[in-house]
Amino acid sequence: MIGRTEEYEKMFRLEGQLWWYRSLHERVDTALQQQFGQRRDMAILDAGCGTGGLLDFLRRRGYTNLRGLDGSADAVAFCQQRELPVTLVNLKDLAGFEPAVQYDIIVCNDVFCYFTEADLPLLVTALSDRLKPGGVLVCNNNAFDLFRGEHDVAVGIIRRFVRADFECLLPQHGLSIQSATYWSFVLSPLILLIRQWQRLQLALGWHSSDKAQSDVYLPSHWINETLYQAVRTERAILPRTPFGSSLFIVSKKL
Template structure:
């Protein structure tokens, strides 16, 4: 999304309230708790941190050693407004540095869709090299081309993924795959309906440069209902076969 100032503005305004972000942040926090228990001093790197919603969420829950990087100057500016330790760095330029200055957890959410296919294995290797042995890697990505719609055009997303695209990349990067699941299965039906409608609008002549993203806050009761549905699914169905997002975790060997 580099250069899409309006999209970063929308993200900054809603990501601490919108059901989708809330559920994603809870999923990430659950991984950290499973791996590190009640420790709040672990070193966490959010690579491609956007406007800092996840880092803010973790800070509010007591995590004290948080670092972020993002390739968008707009995103970094918003992060600094939140008082976060974030630097400007395009992940395509992430150095293949020696294994020093290591982290306990590296998170890279909804970034892979902007990375060229031939560069993705390199990026994953370089992110994994920033983990201590036993450290945890977390990544969430948009899933299934079937869900492609105006949202993808609006945010500049190039790809959608299935498990077979990403799981084989973990072992060569030095990561043991621990979790791989799509989400949200229950809400995939209305999400798909909206995306198919968006594609119909494009087919009927809506200009692609007028495409709208899905980053907006619905009414309070709708937002809370969607959040509760996604939350309940995560509790009852920790692994599902379908959904608009793909959530994976790995452990540094």
């Protein structure tokens, strides 16, 4: 998504409001509590932090040892507006950045989708190397090619994943999957319908790929709250689901 200034601007404005970001941030917080209880002093790195919505959320939840990295100058500028400790670093160069510094937790949300099959193992190696023994890697990922649509084109997503991809990849780099679930299960028929319609519009030339728009927009208040509550209820009742547009994984360094 680097270079798409308008998408970062939308992200910055909407991260604290949009149902999807709110749901993801709460999911991360829950994962941290499941791993570390009520501690708030763990060293946390958000690798590919975007405009800092998650870091800001965690700061407001009382976490005190936060750091962010992102390869977009636009994203880092927005993080600076939030007064967050974020550094401009291309994650492809992570292996050479502060190699001696390690973290209890690394969050890497919706980043792997921008890495090719050749480059992704190098990133996972670098992330694993930055974790302390017993450290935790939390990642959210775009799931299932069925959900590919105009959003993917707009933000430059090059691949989507299924759980089997990570069952093969992560153990090769000393990471053991603790939990994994697809999510937005209850909303998946609606999301799938929208994405398939987007694909049809692109295929027929009704929309052009160079003017593609992401799904990052704020619907009316009642729709936004209804979607948020639907996903929140799903998480409470169905902690693991077999299908959804995202795949949330918690893994631990051996």
